[in-house]
Structures are given as structure tokens and as C-alpha cells.
Amino acid sequence: MKYRNFPMVPRVVFGRSSFNQLNEIIMPKRISSEKPFIFLVDDVFEKNEWLTSRIPLMFNDKVIFISTEEEPKTEQVDALVSQIRSLYNELPSGIIGIGGGSILDLAKAVAIMLNNKGNAEDYQGWDLVHKEAIYHVGIPTISGTGAEVSRTTVLTGPKRKLGINSDHTPFDQVILDPELTKDVPKNQWFYTGMDCYIHCVESLNGSYLNAFSQSYGEKAQELCFEVFLSNGISEEESQDKLMMASWHGGMSIAYSQVGIAHALSYGLSYLLGTKHGIGNCIVFNHLDEYYPEGVKIFKEMKEKHNIELPSGLCANLSDQDFDIMMDVALGLEPLWENALGDDWKNKISREKIRSLYEKM
Known part of the structure; x- marks a missing residue:
């Protein structure tokens, strides 16, 4: 029998207020001042300074607030990838997802698609991704989905709802700060x-x-x-x-x-x-x-x-x-x-x- 050699998240921080360590965690991953970090953040936090004021923005980093009224879609991934490519001449230093399962899945998918050709729907399935994702970090603000640790994204495409299941999907870094879940309805x-x-x-x-x-x-x-x-x-x-x-x-x-x-x-x-x-x-x-x-x-x-x-x-x-x-x-x-x-x-x-x- 041949056993699957699955990847795991290589680095994880757990603890209340560990979100405050985000800057020191991602700083060594900054390639240059010209290659920003893109923060994909649930728009429920758009007016929440308790969280947004602690996002460590530098140089031309960008925060993109995303509605989670609907489940993540492949066309949404493609639109985000197109938006990021239109803003910068080179690949960003990394993608940081801050939110629930929908945001974490979008962050994983965007990180993959920035370094792979075609559209997100082309990669719905098992082990279809051949080029590694760019550096990506997951920070859950609600607990339960397991998106922070899984090797898949859950995406609704034009023909089906199916994840991008691959060895390149898991986050490079996860920050587990239970304090971020305090205001969940x-x-x-x-x-x-x-x-x-x-x-x-x-x-x-x-x-x-x-x-x-x-x-x-x-x-x-x-x-x-x-x-x-x-x-x-x-x-x-x-x-x-x-x-x-x-x-x-x-x-x-x-x-x-x-x-x-x-x-x-x-x-x-x-x-x-x-x-x-x-x-x-x-x-x-x-x-x-x-x-x-x-x-x-x-x-x-x-x-x-x-x-x-x-x-x-x-x-x-x-x-x-x-x-x-x-x-x-x-x-x-x-x-x-x-x-x-x-x-x-x-x-x-x-x-x-x-x-x-x-x-x-």
C-alpha cells in the first residue's frame, strides 16, 4: 500500500493576543518595499478599529475588504487575482487572510492563482495545481471550519462546488488568536x-x-x-x-x-x-x-x-x-x-x- 504524503501547516502561533505578533512574523518574508502584502479581510471588520488598527501596513501594502454574504466563488478568486495583478508589476510578498472560512479559502485560492495560469475553475478537483502558491498566512476570526489547516479551498464554480485540493493549498503560517472570535454572533x-x-x-x-x-x-x-x-x-x-x-x-x-x-x-x-x-x-x-x-x-x-x-x-x-x-x-x-x-x-x-x- 502507498500512503499519501500530505503537507501540514509548517508554522503556527496560538494564544490570546498573538495577532499582535503578525508584523514580526511576516517581516522576514517581505521580499522588498515594492512587493507588498495583500490583506484580504472580512468586511465585518471594516469599521472595527480594534482589529484593523493592528494590521501592520507598510510601504504599498493593501487591505481589501471582502463581503462574505455569499459563499466564495471561482469568479471572485479570478477577479481578486486580476485586481492584484493590475495594481502591481510583480508578485506580492504574500497574501494574508483574516476572517472566517470563506476568507481563508479565498486567501488560499488567490495565493495559488497568482502563481498559476488560467482560471480558478480549472483547478477545482484533486491535485491539479503544479506550481506552488505564493506565501500565504491564515488568521481565523471564527472557529469551526478547519479552513486554517486544510489542504483544500471550498469554491463554487460555474459547473460545481468543489475545492482546490492540493499540496500547495495549505497556509505557510497560521495565527490562532481566540480573542479574535469574541464578537461572533x-x-x-x-x-x-x-x-x-x-x-x-x-x-x-x-x-x-x-x-x-x-x-x-x-x-x-x-x-x-x-x-x-x-x-x-x-x-x-x-x-x-x-x-x-x-x-x-x-x-x-x-x-x-x-x-x-x-x-x-x-x-x-x-x-x-x-x-x-x-x-x-x-x-x-x-x-x-x-x-x-x-x-x-x-x-x-x-x-x-x-x-x-x-x-x-x-x-x-x-x-x-x-x-x-x-x-x-x-x-x-x-x-x-x-x-x-x-x-x-x-x-x-x-x-x-x-x-x-x-x-x-
Whole structure:
């Protein structure tokens, strides 16, 4: 058997207020005063001086604020790459992503595409990138997606929703500062945290499971239980633990894979624009048949935090709409294989998938 030699994030800083070290971390990576750092920042922080005043701008560095109202798209990556190339004659020193999973995925994709020809959609898939990305740093401001550690970006393209999965995708540096998550709205905190929890359930119950992914998945799941089910946990402790759960959850799927919830969620997102975290929650809520214990605990967490999920998303869809979602979901073959085994095509049908979507 040949084992995959996956890359990991080579450098990581963890700790409250570690964001303040950003300047000293990136300074040695400045190629010259003519080659700036480009900061891609969630526009929720545009008027938040507590964060923006600490971004270490020098020379002709640039901050680009980005809306995350919609999921990241390949055309958005192409537009950012075109914008950066039009501003500078040479490649920048690096890309710094500051935000949630959408911003981190955009930062990874832009760093790749600045050094590769073509359009982002050309690289949606597994191991299609052959030239390394430029230096890129990830700084999460919400915990759960695992985007800070994963070897993929999640992008919606003209034909499908699929990541750029490659050895060149992971960040060169990550800064994990739990303090940056202090103002996350409750519902978003829950949905994104559940993305991490669902990573764990799908990894730990998948056919790709091995001791490497199991050790990370079990720790991430344990931390999720502490954050979402414990009584008396302080806000700071919750922030610290969920940030580490996100890291471990991302690591758990680096050497395994996610499963049915993510496959079906991608279909919702592609057709309806449903955000990733809430989409996973909406789907997972109906997967008792496949993940009975995981869904049972998910519903306990949902009740404990008084979360009411949207319903009726698929109530007025046409047959063509359902076909589009099913095509997107079924196109993610590794996810189905992980969930149901090598003979997954004999265990799931379009009729079954449609019946699940009709519940949502």
C-alpha cells in the first residue's frame, strides 16, 4: 500500500493576543518595499478599529475588504487575482487572510492563482495545481471550519462546488488568536462550531478512518462536547477550546474525508447559496439513518443553545432544481465512498437523496 504524503501547516502561533505578533512574523518574508502584502479581510471588520488598527501596513501594502454574504466563488478568486495583478508589476510578498472560512479559502485560492495560469475553475478537483502558491498566512476570526489547516479551498464554480485540493493549498503560517472570535454572533458561532463537530462525526464513522485521523477527530469531538454541552465553561475557555477543536477537526479530515452531510450541503450551497455551516446543520439534522448517535447529540446541542434551523428550503423546487443538487452531491465521490464504502453506488440512489432534500 502507498500512503499519501500530505503537507501540514509548517508554522503556527496560538494564544490570546498573538495577532499582535503578525508584523514580526511576516517581516522576514517581505521580499522588498515594492512587493507588498495583500490583506484580504472580512468586511465585518471594516469599521472595527480594534482589529484593523493592528494590521501592520507598510510601504504599498493593501487591505481589501471582502463581503462574505455569499459563499466564495471561482469568479471572485479570478477577479481578486486580476485586481492584484493590475495594481502591481510583480508578485506580492504574500497574501494574508483574516476572517472566517470563506476568507481563508479565498486567501488560499488567490495565493495559488497568482502563481498559476488560467482560471480558478480549472483547478477545482484533486491535485491539479503544479506550481506552488505564493506565501500565504491564515488568521481565523471564527472557529469551526478547519479552513486554517486544510489542504483544500471550498469554491463554487460555474459547473460545481468543489475545492482546490492540493499540496500547495495549505497556509505557510497560521495565527490562532481566540480573542479574535469574541464578537461572533451566537447563531454563527453555533453553525460554524457544528461544522467542526460534523467533520468529526463523518471522519470517525467513515471507511477512510485510520489511527492518524482518529486521534485528531476524537480530540476535536471531545472539545466540541466541552464547548457545546458543558455547564459553567467560561467565555474565554470556550473560545480557546473551540479554536483548537477547529484545528484538530481540520486535521482529522486531512488524512481521511468528510461524508454525506457535506456532500448534500454542497448541493444546497450550489443551487440556493446556502452558507456552508448552516447548510451542514440543516442536512445533518436529517441524517439519523446514517449517523444515529452523532445526530442525537447534535440535536441535544441544538436544544441546549436554543437554535432553530430554517426549514422549507426545498419546498418549491422544480425537478430540474433537484437534479442540479443531486448532480453536485453525487459528483463528490470520495465523500460517498468514505461514508458508505467502496460499493456506495449500490447503497444510495437519486430517489433517496431527493427524499432527504425534500425534508429540508
